Amino acid sequence: MAESLTDLPRRSVWHGWGDPALARRVPAIAWPFFKALRGLEPSPVDTPPVALGDVRLPEPAVGREALGDLAGVVGPEHVSTERLARIEHAGGKGYPDLFRLRTGDAGRAPDAVVFPGDAGQVAAVVAVCARHGIAVVPFGGGTSVVGGVDPERGRFGAVVSVDLRRLNRLLSVDPVSQTAVLQAGMRGPEVERALAPYGLTLGHVPQSYQQATVGGFLATRSAGQASSGYGRFEDTVVALRLATPTGEAVLGGRAPQGETAAGPRLIDAVIGSEGLLGIVTEVTVQLQRVRPHVRQESWAFRDTEAGFEAFRDMAQALGRGVLPDVSRLSDADETLVVLLQAAAGIPAYGYLRARGWRAPSLAVFQLEDADPRSLAYRRRRLARLLRAHGAVRMPRSIAAHWMSHRFRGPYQRDHLMDRGLFVETIETATTWGSLRDLYGAVQGAVYAALGEKTVLQGHISHLEEGGASLYFTLLARAEEDPIAQWRRLKAAAGDAIMAAGGTITHHHAVGTDHRPWIREELGDMGVRILRAVKDELDPDGIMNPGKLLPD
């Protein structure tokens, strides 16, 4: 299993997640556990994806002249209308994307896929598409779970997916200022491999890390698991290079992180713009020195409620630099799942029950530090605070097991889908004052939409003084029409999140799936500002139609 942060797996298979050689089946113990917990029973037999040859695919609608112009820019060998290339770019990795492809529906595939070789070629490709009136979908790792890379045509006759995989080089490093210029197509492991010789790290590790790219991190405001220690990706961006239908430019870069008062921070108009303004081709990022001293810790609370309070106190009393780099509090049901998977988990659970804790809540932490004394100091501060909240220490191996398995979830989803299960995640964030209500509201909405035979696990992470994120993973029996089931769930969860004052997405972005709520999220003035920038840079609207902005 690729676990090291510099292991670079093969790119995702067309019908599922990641490198098939690393596929992981769900442990057999899971099935009786789901049944005991919620009465959820998978189908007894596997229903694997259809064969590639059986996938239904429309004829490519892009004209010969346009293809010729694209080939003129990138070379004919880097423009493809072939079956596999189009199917591999037919969508992201959300449940509906995978369900459609597994059942042979690639009706949304792009008409062609272009593989430019550098920033200049990307700019030229965008210009060609603007000239021919072809919609453009930027494609990095293709890991979007919100429809962000769906090749929608909008009002155009054709759509091209621009795959940035060839922009995978570290262009320069400034070891004194600890910054680097990265090409946008670099995947997470490629970044850390390239920086390791300098003793520097980006420290950005979302669950999509092995497949997702720098450009995708930027376009979606990605948050890594260690954001408490390294910041969200957007916090590391010093400058970016953007190719738009009306020209190419570098934004930012004159001052170190935010240390300027020369007008608004305009790179923030591009960060999170999900390809609607143009294609980000190069990013200058702030790096940190590698922290060789790493320690995991596991703790447990009497219940989730006690964990909420302790996590708020951690964020507000310890603060940046002392706070663990990774902090994750599992609710009662997720605690069971995590403990069940770790060797030390089952006896640990028995111990907690013996204390009379009927629904204990598990917290896992990772602390990374340059200085062993500093690491020891931070651990002491953490332990003192957790004990004051009634927490008890659990075997460290539980947190270590979670960390070493953190990239497996998306692989196991494929096996769950083989067994006829409906699998989805819901993520949001809000203030500490609203967190409990939001947690309850989402739980209620999910059970109401999918029924009681739903396995729903939640956790809190990404702590800030003001609040934190909430993340849910859910399993249910797939219905006759799983897409309709999915729509029902998304509508219920989205409405519940907005009603409870949460944000519609903490780190998955908006794409197509969260558009129904974006006007309520940004407000009319916010939408006007975003549309004004869009109209200035992409007046014809060829860039990633149908995403982010409301109609």
Next chain:
Amino acid sequence: MAESLTDLPRRSVWHGWGDPALARRVPAIAWPFFKALRGLEPSPVDTPPVALGDVRLPEPAVGREALGDLAGVVGPEHVSTERLARIEHAGGKGYPDLFRLRTGDAGRAPDAVVFPGDAGQVAAVVAVCARHGIAVVPFGGGTSVVGGVDPERGRFGAVVSVDLRRLNRLLSVDPVSQTAVLQAGMRGPEVERALAPYGLTLGHVPQSYQQATVGGFLATRSAGQASSGYGRFEDTVVALRLATPTGEAVLGGRAPQGETAAGPRLIDAVIGSEGLLGIVTEVTVQLQRVRPHVRQESWAFRDTEAGFEAFRDMAQALGRGVLPDVSRLSDADETLVVLLQAAAGIPAYGYLRARGWRAPSLAVFQLEDADPRSLAYRRRRLARLLRAHGAVRMPRSIAAHWMSHRFRGPYQRDHLMDRGLFVETIETATTWGSLRDLYGAVQGAVYAALGEKTVLQGHISHLEEGGASLYFTLLARAEEDPIAQWRRLKAAAGDAIMAAGGTITHHHAVGTDHRPWIREELGDMGVRILRAVKDELDPDGIMNPGKLLPD
């Protein structure tokens, strides 16, 4: 002397800085010191400002109907065309502003000053001005040193200054999430006074603290002296309420600090927009718990070069949370000035010279912490690092004296001007890799522009992993035409900063003075983005004409 952070002095006198009752003369020892250091001699006699009655002021150009409509919104007692009110709003507190007023020139005064009472009235005032085609200048503390509140008419026949002093209330506090909603007209001390009962603090303390307002902090991307510990003001902004000529709205607020991926961070289009989009009336800020344990430290390096290296190592090795909340490294000349003013300074200087350090560099720090053990730990880490860079500990009272006198500088400028001196500051920021060159480039430009008889002091502060800010204070003999002298200096310094790769302003903002370089700073695409947002929210361009954006 008002030194406590909750002391609220009277508002600034029309011809100088702050509350005249707190005025501080330059210590007598300064004059021989300036002569010995650089051969700089002030005029032997004081030339005080002209009497208020002798200030030349044009007739107000605003029509009776417009005045009536404004009075209809705020009440006749809150609309003024009186002499003093117009003169008090004729400009900010830059050297040219003060020189003009001291010599009786209030030709730039606004035609009227309006004092709305709440956000709704501000929105209505902006609507009235839009209807009548009157330019609007938002006015908070009036502390701009870059012409940011100069009442320019642009293409309009009249200009009104909208003073937010009546919006000085704390509207609400969420003690669980540690956020508060502040009216934009609150001055620094008013904010801390209002938050103290909750045990919370904003921690934003720029040198303008006693006079500057929340709205100004936001509009100019203000950075406080303790930004390493509390962040820049922009880092604390969760949401804002904005009154524009095309409507009013709240932006942001659904998620705690940046914890969302729902499109770009649009409040960042408003933060730093210097009143060009509208008037910010209310701001939701993230607060921190008060840190009762405070400690100052003073250290010295063999030379400025050694200090540069140590400060970079501090920023990159200690990081947020461990780094002191305030860190300031004075170059050789500023070191002399600081030591000269502190009781323990002169013997300390003797000691450093006795070590053979011919041009020592002084560092002052302040650490603030909730936990005495944490404070002690941070001090140990700091001392270890500084000693590794050859620093020696100085009497703590030197740093304590600097901290307790930090608000006096602007007061003493008035006395320096009385004595016929030209006084200016230059501030920028860049990466650690470029910092030395930038420092040398600005020094060279200043001496070339003003001659060798210039007292020029520099310091580094606001440390980040990637770089830091550079700040210079300079004194020279005022020439026959000090405004021409000022223009010559600003042109030389600005060109030198841009050529050396620095940002044109670290925290003073752009206003009118830095506009010549803003296109080079933001790039053509940056200017296009900013103008597109401006045209959307303020299509007629009535908001703060002549600031920030290039013509």
